[in-house]
Amino acid sequence: MQIRLINPNTTASMTQKIGEAAQHIASSNTDIVATNPRSGPVSIESHYDEAISAVGVVEEVRSDKTADAFIVACFGDPGLMAARELTQSPVIGIAEAAFHMATLISTRFSIVTTLGRTGIIAEHLLQSYGFSHHCRKIRAAEIPVLDLEDNGDLALDRIVEECLRAKEEDGIGAIVLGCGGMADLTEQISERVGLPIVEGVTAAVKLAESLVSLGLKTSKHGDLAYPLPKPFTGIYEHLSEECRS
Ligand code: 5HY
Numbered sequence: 001m002q003i004r005l006i007n008p009n010t011t012a013s014m015t016q017k018i019g020e021a022a023q024h025i026a027s028s029n030t031d032i033v034a035t036n037p038r039s040g041p042v043s044i045e046s047h048y049d050e051a052i053s054a055v056g057v058v059e060e061v062r063s064d065k066t067a068d069a070f071i072v073a074c075f076g077d078p079g080l081m082a083a084r085e086l087t088q089s090p091v092i093g094i095a096e097a098a099f100h101m102a103t104l105i106s107t108r109f110s111i112v113t114t115l116g117r118t119g120i121i122a123e124h125l126l127q128s129y130g131f132s133h134h135c136r137k138i139r140a141a142e143i144p145v146l147d148l149e150d151n152g153d154l155a156l157d158r159i160v161e162e163c164l165r166a167k168e169e170d171g172i173g174a175i176v177l178g179c180g181g182m183a184d185l186t187e188q189i190s191e192r193v194g195l196p197i198v199e200g201v202t203a204a205v206k207l208a209e210s211l212v213s214l215g216l217k218t219s220k221h222g223d224l225a226y227p228l229p230k231p232f233t234g235i236y237e238h239l240s241e242e243c244r245s
Pocket of ligand 1: 114118181
């Protein structure tokens, strides 16, 4: 099977890192195609960044008529529902995937993300997906997303410190990593923290493989039916062409 993994930010080094982490955990018959939009924010750290990146996610899904599944590899799951309308192939957001996995191994988890200001985005997703009562706290290492690329050792130390505080204070059984750019840190963090660490990219790969293996596709009955055809104008004129894959 082929899974198109979309990094919604436009930092190619992060796309490559996330793709390598996904391919490492994927089954031998799964091919991970890691991409990012040509246009958009280099990192996603606000509502504004999320909104702009969602268009890139949609364009990446529209561009691929053959993928068996898609992964939206940003912890805000930007454009997830719009992407699900465009294709029958399953589309998995890494936040939703991580929440599901975390509740299968613990009754309570905390999230450790990058910047505290994006915590509200995770909070909204917890509410939207029905996991609010499982999450004790949304914490932040207070590191810019691209420090995961440019200042890896310090970023790792800051994440571990926050994970240790969560373990000590939150009454939890597991920790969810709140950034796609942390996909390569799971083992190191788990060794230093001594708790199960749930990371969304790898969780999404396994959920996508499961759905494809079960022959389960996104329902086209109801709100995830294909979008109503209509003209789009200006820089989005190319989106007028119907997309049904
Ligand atoms: C992510 N930003 O996973 C999010 C992290 C966050 O560029 N990739 C980003 O803090 O929401």
